[in-house]
Structures are given as structure tokens and as C-alpha cells.
Amino acid sequence: MKVVIIGGDAAGMSGAMQIIRNNKEAEITVLEKGEYYSYAQCGLPYYIGGLIEDTDKLIARSRETFREKYGIDARTLHEAQEINVEKQLVAGKKLDTGDRFEIPYDKLLIATGASPVVPPFKGRELEGVHVLKTIPDAEAIAKDMEEDVLNVTIIGGGYIGLEAAENFVARGKKVRVIDRGERIGRNIYDEEISEKIHEEAEKNNVELIFGESVEELSGSKRVETVRTSNQEFRADMVVIATGVKPNTAFAEKAGINLHPSGAIIVNPYMETNVKNIYAAGDCATQYHRIKEKDDYLPLGTHANKQGRIAGSNIAGITKTFKGVTGTSIIKFFDLSVGKTGLSEREAENLGIPYEPLSFNGRSHAGYYPESEPLIIKLLRHKETDMLLGVQVAGKKGVDKRTDVAATAIYHRMTIADLENLDLSYAPPFNGVWDPLQQAARRY
Numbered sequence: 001m002k003v004v005i006i007g008g009d010a011a012g013m014s015g016a017m018q019i020i021r022n023n024k025e026a027e028i029t030v031l032e033k034g035e036y037y038s039y040a041q042c043g044l045p046y047y048i049g050g051l052i053e054d055t056d057k058l059i060a061r062s063r064e065t066f067r068e069k070y071g072i073d074a075r076t077l078h079e080a081q082e083i084n085v086e087k088q089l090v091a092g093k094k095l096d097t098g099d100r101f102e103i104p105y106d107k108l109l110i111a112t113g114a115s116p117v118v119p120p121f122k123g124r125e126l127e128g129v130h131v132l133k134t135i136p137d138a139e140a141i142a143k144d145m146e147e148d149v150l151n152v153t154i155i156g157g158g159y160i161g162l163e164a165a166e167n168f169v170a171r172g173k174k175v176r177v178i179d180r181g182e183r184i185g186r187n188i189y190d191e192e193i194s195e196k197i198h199e200e201a202e203k204n205n206v207e208l209i210f211g212e213s214v215e216e217l218s219g220s221k222r223v224e225t226v227r228t229s230n231q232e233f234r235a236d237m238v239v240i241a242t243g244v245k246p247n248t249a250f251a252e253k254a255g256i257n258l259h260p261s262g263a264i265i266v267n268p269y270m271e272t273n274v275k276n277i278y279a280a281g282d283c284a285t286q287y288h289r290i291k292e293k294d295d296y297l298p299l300g301t302h303a304n305k306q307g308r309i310a311g312s313n314i315a316g317i318t319k320t321f322k323g324v325t326g327t328s329i330i331k332f333f334d335l336s337v338g339k340t341g342l343s344e345r346e347a348e349n350l351g352i353p354y355e356p357l358s359f360n361g362r363s364h365a366g367y368y369p370e371s372e373p374l375i376i377k378l379l380r381h382k383e384t385d386m387l388l389g390v391q392v393a394g395k396k397g398v399d400k401r402t403d404v405a406a407t408a409i410y411h412r413m414t415i416a417d418l419e420n421l422d423l424s425y426a427p428p429f430n431g432v433w434d435p436l437q438q439a440a441r442r443y
Contacts, residue, residue, distance in 0.1 A: 001023065001025060001026045001027070001106045001107065002026075002027050002029070002104060002105050002106045002107075003016075003019055003026050003027065003028045003029070003105065003106065003107045003108075003109070003314060004028075004029050004030075004031065004090050004103055004104075004105040004107075004108050004109070005028065005029070005030045005031070005108075005109045005111060006030075006031050006080045006090065006108070006109070006110050006111060006112050007030075007031075007032065007033075007110070007111035007112045007113055007281070007283070008030050008031075008032030008034075008036075008037040008038065008063070008074060008076075009032075009037070009038060009039065009041075009111070009113055009281075009303075010038070010111075010281060010300055010303035010304050010307060011109075011111035011113070011280040011281025011282070011283075011284075011303040011304070011306055011307030011310070012030060012032075012109065012111035012280075012281070012307060013030070013037060013038045013061065013066070013307070014280075014303070014304045014305075014306075014307030014308045014311060015109050015111065015278075015280060015307040015308065015310045015311030015314065016028050016030060016066070016070075016072055016311060017070070017308075017311065018307075018308050018310075018311025018312045018314075018315060018317075019311045019314055019315045020070050020071070020072065021315075022311075022312060022315035022316065022317050023314075023315040023316060026314075026315065027073075028071075028072045028073065029072075029073040029075070029103055030066070030072060030073065030074045030075060031075055031078040031079075031080050031090065031092065031103075032063075032074070032075060032076050032077075032078060033077070033078065033079045033080075033095070033112075034076065034077075034134060034136075035076050035077065035135075035136070036059060036063075036076075036134070036135050037059070037061060037062060037063045037066060037074060037076075038059060038060040038061045038062075038066075039055075039058045039059045039060065039135055040058040040059075040060065040300075041133065041134070041300065042300055043057075043058045044058070044132055044133075044134075044135070044137070044138040045132065045138075045160070045163035045164050045166070045167045046163075046167060047138050047142065048132075048138055048141055048142055048145075048164065048167045048168070048171070049166065049167025049168070049170040049171060050167075050170065050171060051167075051170075055135045055138065055139060058135065059135075063076060077094060077095040077096045078092060078093075078094055078095070078101065079092045079093050079094075079095055080092040080112075080250065081093060081250055082250055082253065082254075083108070083250060083251070083253075083254040083256075083277070084254075085254050085255060085274055085277075087104075088104060088105050088106065088108070088276065089102055089103065089104050089105070090102070090103050090105060090108065091103075105276070106276065107276050107277075107278070107314045108276060108277045108278065109270075109277075109278045109279070109280065109307075109310050109311070109314065110248075110251055110256075110264060110272075110277065110278070110279040110280075110283060110284075111279070111280050111281045111283065111303075111307060111310075112246075112247035112248065112251075112283045113246075113247055113281055113282040113283055113298075113303075114244035114245055114246045114247060114282040114283065114298050115133065115244060115245060115247055116131035116132075116133050116240065116241075116242075116243075116244055117240075117242045117243045117244060117245050118131065118240055118242075119155075119214070119240070119242060121214050121215055121216055121217065122215075122216040122217065122218070123216055123217030123218050123219070123223065124217060124240070126217055126218075126219050126221070126222055126223040127144075127219075127221055127222040127223065128144060128147075128149075128219075128222045128223040128235075128236065128237045128238060129217060129223050129237075129238045129240065130144070130237070130238065130239050130240070131239070131240050131241070132160055132164060132239060132241065133244070141237075141239070144237060145171060145173075145237070147236075148236065149173065149236040149237045150173060150174055150236055151173070151174050151176070151233075151234050151235050151236045151237075152168045152173045152174065152175050152176070152235070152236065152237045152238075152239065153175075153176045153177075153178060153226050153233060153235040153237070153238050153239075154168075154175065154176070154177045154178070154238075154239045154241055155178050155214050155226075155238065155239070155240050155241060155242055156177075156178075156179060156240065156241035156242040156243065157177050157178075157179035157181070157184040157185065157208070157241075158185070158188075158241060158242075158243060159328070159330055160241040161177055161179075161239075161241035162177075162184070162197070162330060162332050163330065163331070163332070164239055164241060165177055165201070165206050165332075166204075166331070166332055166333055169204055169205070169206065169333075173237075174205070174207075175205075175206045175207070176206070176207040176208075176209060176233060176235075177201070177206060177207070177208050177209065178209045178212060178214060178226070178228060178233075179208070179209070179210055180210075180211065180212060180213045181210060181211070182210055182211055183195075183198070183210060184197045184198060184201075184208065185197065186345070187345065188328070188339060188343065189337070189339060189343060189391055190343050190344050190345075190356070190377050190391060192358055192375060192377060193337060193339075193375070193377060193391045193393050196335060196337070196375060196393040197332060197335065197337065197393075200332055200333050200334065200335040201332075203333070204333050209228070209233075212228035212229050212230050212231070213228060213229045214226060214227070214228050215227050215228060215229060217235075217238060223235055223236070223237070223238050224236075226238060244282065244298055245261075245262055246261065246262045246263040246264070246282060246283040246284075246296070246298070247283055248262055248263065248264055248283050251264055251272075251279070251283075254274065254277075255273075255274060256272045256273060256274050256277065256279075257272065257273045259285045259294055259296060261285075261296035262296075263283060263284055263285045263296045264279040264283055264284045264285065265284075265285050265294060266278070266279050266280070266284045266285055266306075266321075268287070268320035268321050268322075269309070269310075269313050269318070269319075269320060269321075270284070270306055270309050270310035270313060270321060271313070278310045278313070278314060279310070280303065280306035280307045280309070280310040281298075281302070281303035281306055281307055282298035282303055284306060286302050286306070286321075286323065286324045287321065287323040287324070288323060288324055288325070288326060289322075289323040289324065289325055289409075289410060289412075290325060290326070290341055290342055290388060290389075290409060291342070291346070291350060295324070295326075297324055297326055299328065301327075302324055305321065306321055309321050325340050325341050325406055325409045325410050326339070326340060326341060326342070327339070327340040327402065327403075327406040328340075329398065329399055329402055334395050335393060335394070335395065336392075336393070336394060336395065336396075336398035336399065337391070337392070337393045337398065338390075338391065338392045338393075338398045338399060338401065338402030338405075339389075339390070339391045339392075339402070340389065340390055340402055340405050340406040340409055341379065341387065341388050341389030341390055341405070341406075341409040342354075342379055342388045342389035343379075343389060343391070344356055344379065346389075347379060347388060347389070352381065352388065353381065353382040353383055354379050354380065354381060354382060354388055355379070355380050355381075355382050355443070356377065356378070356379055357377070357378045357379075357380070357439060357442055357443060358375065358376070358377050358378075359375070359376045359377075359378070359435065359438060359439035359442055360373060360374070360375055360376075361373075361374045361375075361376055361431075361435030361438055361439065362374060362431065362435065363394060363395070363396035363397035363435075364396075364397065364427060364428055364429050364430050364431065365427035365428075365430065365431045365432075366431070367427070368427040368428055370396075372394055372395040372396045372397070373394055373395075374392060374393070374394035374396075374397060374398070374401070374435050375392070375393050375394065376390065376391070376392050376401065376435055376436060376439045377389075377390065377391040377392075378390055378415075378436075378439050378440065378443075380414075380415050380443060384414070385414040385415050385416060386412055386413070386414050386415075387405070387408055387409055387413055387414065387415055387417075387418055388409070389409070390402070390405035390406075390408075390409070390436070392405075397435075401434070401435060401436050404421070404423065404434070404436060405418075405436060408421070415440045415443050416440075418436060418437060418440045419437050419440040419441055421434075421437065423436075423437070
């Protein structure tokens with residue numbers, strides 16, 4: 001069986017390893033457009049901040065490892081551009097030579113990931129203007145900071161924008177974040193959680209500009225100013241972090257069905273609507289267990305799971321993807337923010353009758369040293385009592401509460417179920433009632 005995988009990162013190589021382990025006869029060819037395999041994209045901001053000294057530490061397995069140890073024909077600088085569905089061929093171009101290639105397949109896994117969205121404002125081609133998605137992106141930013149860079153403007157206040165802001169501050173830069181929304185994370189968090197992020201930004205001298213769209217970047221050769229719909233700012237460097245879009249243009253041309261987000265629609269087996277073609281990761285949809293429909297949440301956790309499931313099915317081991325609950329966590333200076341399930345905005349858009357509740361708790365027993373405040377936001381279904389969403393912000397214990405909540409939401413527990421969970425207790429770790437349960441008892 002000839003298997004072609006387009007994309008050599010999380011989803012693609014998770015799939016490749018499952019095929020290798022379960023079907024020794026498979027011949028696997030991986031086509032990677034870039035120069036790196038299996039690297040930790042989520043670690044890139046911390047390389048910029050100096051916490052990670054070398055980008056090599058972000059590489060889980062090198063191309064040479066896949067080739068020599070596992071016998072995978074792992075190629076770099078190979079851009080897939082076309083799929084011939086009838087002949088089952090992938091065609092494209094070698095980026096180093098310009099030569100064309102054509103490879104036959106019995107099974108095809110599309111794991112092309114996503115690319116940064118770069119709005120069409122003027123001046124985006126100036127020196128000093130960056131995106132942050134790949135190792136070369138991070139290395140270019142780190143090298144550029146060696147120049148006379150003091151003022152850094154980040155366009156976009158999502159996960160990458162916030163993590164980049166923290167790490168630029170760690171390098172002694174003055175940082176400004178411009179977001180066209182009325183607050184940070186308006187599409188992710190509820191207002192009281194966003195407010196905690198605003199407070200942390202102010203504490204660390206990160207300037208936040210809301211409700212303004214960037215219209216132009218200007219400078220003679222290198223970026224010098226950022227002009228918005230309302231004002232103009234000085235900038236020695238600009239990082240565009242306005243989101244990502246799935247790399248699926250060639251898939252659409254092949255007749256593969258796409259989600260409104262542009263992601264490839266897959267079923268629980270990671271199959272597309274075209275025979276023998278699978279998709280996984282940031283280029284594919286994820287079924288949302290609470291929304292009960294396909295969604296697009298490009299996160300590394302989903303990519304690894306979906307790639308593994310696609311590879312198993314390609315190898316003949318039937319597995320299904322069980323869906324997501326929209327779980328995420330971010331560190332922003334001393335603040336951690338976690339979220340799982342729905343926000344108020346999402347529940348409203350879905351027409352779900354919900355009841356919100358905010359609770360101020362502690363990371364562990366209040367009398368034990370170093371206990372820290374936690375704010376917990378719950379959402380329950382008014383009619384069924386089902387837990388719909390949880391958001392948590394604080395210095396300590398955010399990860400624990402987020403993951404407990406994610407488990408509860410995955411299993412469609414009610415508020416009453418949450419209150420009855422048998423959670424661990426000792427003063428250094430918790431109160432006799434966990435803050436999640438304390439919040440649940442307020443309903």
C-alpha cells in the first residue's frame with residue numbers, strides 16, 4: 001500500500017507513525033513544504049523570549065530520524081499543489097529546484113495545517129514586519145531584535161499575540177497590542193475573564209488599543225509607524241497575529257468538501273467525501289461535543305489526536321475521533337487563563353438557554369501559605385442543568401480546574417454531578433470543597 005501524506009508536522013507525522021506501527025507493508029511518502037518536521041509551534045514565543053535557547057530543542061523528531069529509523073520517505077521543500085482524484089496522484093513543485101513531481105497513492109492523508117492571516121493593509125512587505133508560525137519565522141524575529149528595536153506593535157490579541165507580548169517584554173521591549181475588538185479575547189472569553197487579562201497587561205506595561213483596525217504600515221525601507229483607523233503609533237517591529245486560515249486551496253479544486261472556515265470536512269474516521277482521502281489537524285474540522293456540529297479549533301492537541309486516528313484507519317485499525325470541548329489554556333505573565341466548553345457569546349449564537357455564574361475562590365486552602373485568588377465562570381443549561389462552559393483565571397491552580405471541567409463537559413455532566421465529584425483534598429492543594437464545586441453550589 002502506497003501512502004502519501006501532505007504535511008510533516010503534528011497531524012501528518014502522528015499519522016505516519018501509526019501506519020508504520022500497524023502496517024509493516026506500507027510505503028509512506030511525506031511531502032513537507034518547509035524545512036522542518038515535527039516541531040513544537042507552541043514553543044516559538046518562548047524562543048523569542050530567550051527561555052528556549054535553541055530552536056533544535058523544539059524539534060521532536062528530525063527528518064533524518066523518520067527516514068533512517070522508520071523508513072519513511074520524508075521529503076522537505078516539496079509543495080503539493082494538485083490532487084488528481086481519478087488517477088490517485090499528487091503533483092507539485094520542488095521549491096529548491098523548481099522541478100515538478102508526481103506521486104501515486106493508494107491512501108492520501110492531507111495534513112497541511114494552517115497559515116497566518118495577513119490582512120491586505122499597505123506596508124506589510126516592509127522590513128521588520130513578521131508573522132509567527134514556523135521556526136524560520138521565530139528565528140527571523142530573534143535576529144531582527146538584534147537591530148535597534150525598542151517599540152514592538154502586535155496586531156491581534158489572541159493566543160499568539162498575548163504570548164508574543166509577554167516574551168517581547170522579557171527581552172526589554174516596549175509592547176503595544178492592537179485589537180479591533182472591544183476587549184481581549186471577545187470570541188473566546190467572557191468579559192470578566194478578559195478584564196483579568198487587561199489588568200495583567202497594565203501591570204506589565206503592555207499597552208492595549210481596542211476598537212481600531214490597522215490601515216497602513218509605513219517607513220522608507222523598514223517599518224516605522226502603524227496607522228490605525230483613529231491614530232498613528234511609532235513601531236520598530238510589527239508582528240501580525242490576526243489568526244490563521246487552513247491550507248486547503250488545492251483540496252477544494254479536487255472536489256473535497258470544505259467547512260465555512262475553509263477547513264476540510266471530515267467524518268469521525270477522518271475521511272473526506274472523496275474515496276481514499278483523509279484529512280487531519282489544522283486543515284480539518286473538529287466535531288464539537290457541546291455545539292453538536294463541526295467546528296474549526298486549530299490546536300496542537302487536536303492535530304495529534306486526529307493524525308493518530310487517521311493513521312490507524314489508513315493502516316486498517318478502525319478508530320474514531322470523539323470530538324472536542326474547546327479546551328485551552330494560556331500563560332500571560334503571572335496570570336493563567338483556561339477555558340473549556342462554551343462562552344456566553346457562543347451559547348447566545350447557538351440559541352442555548354443558559355445561566356452564567358461568577359465565583360471568586362482560592363487556589364488551595366486559604367489558611368495555607370501562598371494561596372492565590374481564582375475567578376471561575378460557569379455556564380449551565382437552564383433546562384437540563386448540564387454544565388456548558390467553564391473559564392478560570394488566576395496565578396495558581398488554573399490548569400487543574402480547567403482539566404477537571406473539560407472532563408466533566410466531555411461526559412455531559414450536570415452542575416449536580418460536578419458538585420458530587422470526589423476530588424482530592426489536602427490544604428497545600430485544595431480546600432475541602434474545590435472552587436469548581438463551591439461555584440456549582442451557588443446555583
